[in-house]
Amino acid sequence: MVRILNLNNPRLAQAFVDYMATQGFTLTIKLESQEVQLWLEDEARLEEAEKQVALFVRDPLHPRYQEASWKTGKAQPPLKMSHTPFLKSLRSRAGPLTIGMIVLCLAVFILQQMVGDELVMSWLAWPDSSRVFQVWRWFTPALMNFSFIALLINLAWWWYLASQIEMHLGSGKLFTVTLISALISGWGQSMVSGVWFGGLSGVVYALMGYAWLTGQLKPESRLYVPGGLLVISLIFMFIGYATGGAAVANAAHAFGLGLGLVMAFVDTRTPRNKKSK
Numbered sequence: 001m002v003r004i005l006n007l008n009n010p011r012l013a014q015a016f017v018d019y020m021a022t023q024g025f026t027l028t029i030k031l032e033s034q035e036v037q038l039w040l041e042d043e044a045r046l047e048e049a050e051k052q053v054a055l056f057v058r059d060p061l062h063p064r065y066q067e068a069s070w071k072t073g074k075a076q077p078p079l080k081m082s083h084t085p086f087l088k089s090l091r092s093r094a095g096p097l098t099i100g101m102i103v104l105c106l107a108v109f110i111l112q113q114m115v116g117d118e119l120v121m122s123w124l125a126w127p128d129s130s131r132v133f134q135v136w137r138w139f140t141p142a143l144m145n146f147s148f149i150a151l152l153i154n155l156a157w158w159w160y161l162a163s164q165i166e167m168h169l170g171s172g173k174l175f176t177v178t179l180i181s182a183l184i185s186g187w188g189q190s191m192v193s194g195v196w197f198g199g200l201s202g203v204v205y206a207l208m209g210y211a212w213l214t215g216q217l218k219p220e221s222r223l224y225v226p227g228g229l230l231v232i233s234l235i236f237m238f239i240g241y242a243t244g245g246a247a248v249a250n251a252a253h254a255f256g257l258g259l260g261l262v263m264a265f266v267d268t269r270t271p272r273n274k275k276s277k
Contacts, residue, residue: 001028002046003167005038005053006224012060013038019056019068025049035224050220057219094159095166097174102155105200108143109151117146126186126195141189142182144198154200161207161225168222177263181206181256188255202252208233209260217268 004027007013013036017027025045030037040049056065094102112120124140131137145151166174185202212225237253 185256205256206260213264
C-alpha cells in the first residue's frame with residue numbers, strides 16, 4: 001500500500017473513498033491522531049490515483065463525490081479502517097535520514113549534559129573569522145539544543161515534517177533542504193546574535209514552509225501541513241520578535257521559513273525530466 005492523501009475532514013475522506021470505489025480503486029483509511037490518511041492498495045495504479053487526487057483537491061465539494069456516496073451505499077465492500085500503534089507509526093513513517101538526525105541531536109544533547117554546553121559549542125558552534133575554514137561549523141549548530149523541552153519540540157516537528165518529505169520526495173530532497181536551511185538559517189542568526197547559538201528550529205521552520213507550500217501548489221506531492229499549525233508557528237515567531245527574547249532564535253526561524261517557501265516555489269515550478277523507458 002501507498003499513502004496518497006491526508007485530510008482532516010472524515011466526511012470528505014469517505015466521499016472520496018466512495019468515488020474511487022466507483023472507479024475501481026480500493027482505498028484504506030487510517031486514523032492518525034486528528035489526521036485521516038488514505039492509502040491505495042494497488043500501487044501499480046498510483047499514477048492514475050494521483051490524477052484523481054489532484055482533481056479532488058482542486059474541488060473536494062464537487063457533486064460527483066457526494067453522488068458516489070449515495071450510489072455505493074451498502075453495495076460496496078465495507079470501508080477498511082485501522083489504528084496504527086504509536087511506536088509502530090513512528091518507525092513506519094520515518095526514513096533513515098529522519099531517524100539519523102534524531103539520533104544525532106540526541107547524542108549531541110547527551111554530550112552537552114556530560115561535558116557542558118560551552119565545551120560542545122567550542123567544537124560545533126558557527127565559525128568566527130578564525131575558524132571559517134572549519135566547514136562542519138556551517139551546519140553543526142543545528143544539532144545543538146539547550147533544553148530538554150526545546151529538544152523534544154524540535155524533534156517532534158522534525159519527525160512530522162521530515163518523514164513526509166523523505167517518504168514522498170526521497171532522502172535526497174530531504175538532505176538538500178536540511179543542509180541548505182541549516183546553512184542559511186544559521187547565517188541569518190549569526191548576523192544578529194553572533195556565533196554563540198544553536199538549535200534545530202531554523203531547519204524545522206524551513207521544512208514547514210517547504211512542506212506546506214509544496215502541498216498547496218502540487219497536491220500530488222502528498223505533502224500536508226494543516227494551515228492551523230502553520231499559523232501557530234507564525235504567531236510564535238512574531239511573539240519572539242515582539243518580546244525580543246534572546247533565547248529564541250528569531251532570525252533563524254525567519255530565514256528558515258523564507259528559504260523553505262522559496263525552495264518549494266522553485267521546485268513546484270520546475271518540471272522533472274521523465275526518464276526514458
